[in-house]
Amino acid sequence: MPIHVPELEPARNRSTLRIPPGISLPLTPRLQAAIDTAEMRRLAHVGQLGLVALVYPGAIHSRFEHSLGVFRLAVAFVDRLRADEAFTQHVSTDDASAFLAAALLHDVGHWPFCHPIEDMHLAAFPRHESFLRNILLGSELGDVLRNDWGVAPERVASLVEGTADDPAGRLLASLLSGPVDVDKMDYLARDSLHAGVPYGRHFDEERLLASLCVASDGTSLAITSKGVTAAELMVFARYVMFSEVYWHHSVRAATAMLQRAVWTLRDRVDPTRLVRFDDASFVRWIREVAVDTPAAPLAEGLFGTRRRLVKRVASFASREHPELHAAVAGRPYAELVSIAERLAERLSAHLGRPIQAASLLLDAPPASREVEFRLDVRMPSRAKTPWRSLESLSPVVRALAHEQFDDLVKQVRLFAAPEDVAAIQNSSGLEKIILEAAGDVCHEVTSSETP
Numbered sequence: 001m002p003i004h005v006p007e008l009e010p011a012r013n014r015s016t017l018r019i020p021p022g023i024s025l026p027l028t029p030r031l032q033a034a035i036d037t038a039e040m041r042r043l044a045h046v047g048q049l050g051l052v053a054l055v056y057p058g059a060i061h062s063r064f065e066h067s068l069g070v071f072r073l074a075v076a077f078v079d080r081l082r083a084d085e086a087f088t089q090h091v092s093t094d095d096a097s098a099f100l101a102a103a104l105l106h107d108v109g110h111w112p113f114c115h116p117i118e119d120m121h122l123a124a125f126p127r128h129e130s131f132l133r134n135i136l137l138g139s140e141l142g143d144v145l146r147n148d149w150g151v152a153p154e155r156v157a158s159l160v161e162g163t164a165d166d167p168a169g170r171l172l173a174s175l176l177s178g179p180v181d182v183d184k185m186d187y188l189a190r191d192s193l194h195a196g197v198p199y200g201r202h203f204d205e206e207r208l209l210a211s212l213c214v215a216s217d218g219t220s221l222a223i224t225s226k227g228v229t230a231a232e233l234m235v236f237a238r239y240v241m242f243s244e245v246y247w248h249h250s251v252r253a254a255t256a257m258l259q260r261a262v263w264t265l266r267d268r269v270d271p272t273r274l275v276r277f278d279d280a281s282f283v284r285w286i287r288e289v290a291v292d293t294p295a296a297p298l299a300e301g302l303f304g305t306r307r308r309l310v311k312r313v314a315s316f317a318s319r320e321h322p323e324l325h326a327a328v329a330g331r332p333y334a335e336l337v338s339i340a341e342r343l344a345e346r347l348s349a350h351l352g353r354p355i356q357a358a359s360l361l362l363d364a365p366p367a368s369r370e371v372e373f374r375l376d377v378r379m380p381s382r383a384k385t386p387w388r389s390l391e392s393l394s395p396v397v398r399a400l401a402h403e404q405f406d407d408l409v410k411q412v413r414l415f416a417a418p419e420d421v422a423a424i425q426n427s428s429g430l431e432k433i434i435l436e437a438a439g440d441v442c443h444e445v446t447s448s449e450t451p
Helices: 029-035 038-043 050-054 063-081 093-105 114-118 128-137 140-149 153-161 167-176 182-195 205-210 225-246 249-264 279-290 296-303 322-328 333-351 395-409 418-425 430-449
Strands: 016-019 023-026 212-214 221-224 311-316 361-363 376-378 387-389 412-416
Touching: 016 063, 023 063, 029 038, 029 063, 029 093, 029 140, 038 063, 038 093, 038 140, 050 114, 050 249, 063 093, 063 182, 063 205, 063 212, 093 140, 093 153, 093 167, 114 249, 128 140, 128 153, 140 153, 153 167, 167 182, 167 221, 182 205, 182 225, 205 212, 205 225, 221 225, 225 376, 225 395, 249 279, 249 296, 249 311, 249 333, 249 361, 249 412, 279 296, 311 322, 311 418, 311 430, 322 412, 322 430, 333 361, 333 418, 333 430, 412 418
Parallel strands: 221 376
Antiparallel strands: 016 023, 212 221, 311 412, 361 412, 376 387
């Protein structure tokens, strides 16, 4: 059946909402009702890029602005795909409305500076998507979904969480979180715009939208062969944004500081309270609870009256330092802290001066890939193989996802207090000392696991 949603219906004299860069959204009554809720208004005071703003001063745009941008793209996705019989075979108007609501509300459970904390994979901190269901079921926003949107809050939550198990739910969830999705397409361009860099703004959104189709399995998104170059450009945009913005070495220094501060204060953190914070209340909270703890210099260096970040001592890419990278990358956060503590002890003895463990920070990349694109491509009707993977068609994608990103961008970094950097850099055998510290911790972990 045809899909009819208010945002795609022609309307005379309809109000619009303007967001950067010069984009107009159709301000339908149900959209107005949703964005006026307290839950959405909180996002106007939560930064989209968090700690990145310490390095790129213009990157102070909000999760609210991003959510509106994602909604705008979700409307464009539905507009493109509602002409696709494979899409309308599973997706009804009610499903499309639930998807649009999910796109708008996908960050409602996002707390300030969320991603660095999530990357620690601590049991006490579930992913922010898991908070959305309870928020929707117990808030004004849930009532707006039922009364103004005509959709069940549980359905919206299942799309954001990726837990929907029906064909329409799986297909729509892939539009929210997949190789090409409404979230990535917005944040790459928006983050690039506000950071003042060109890298994320030139992946040919129009061509990519025009190439969207449903994969052969009927439950995931794909592209036609006409969109391959646009998809390659998006992979490249994501790679460069991670390399130059999200994982800039000073951003990683700030990230390491926040993670160590949260680790130190982990017994004083209530995650259910975090999702009610905006940036200002989070900063007040962490500065207050850090007083008289080893986390205090870290919290003050990040959020105090004077920025004082730890400095990079050394970086170790897997291609040049395969043994050290393998020994540290992907380790649980508790083990990284233990390695840093052993390293501080060894360096103190080696240098004949104290190196404070609280300010010696190891930053190790997560095991998961950040730019890998597993995306199906529908080939022209004359092709012998009707479907191909993007990676099989594009050596550019293979190289960026594996060699460039894994081997060069995802480095292990060592940071220290500014006054300690020169002494540590000038010490002989630093790589060997780190490997010895990692070996000590590995042995301790293995011994504790042996019955």
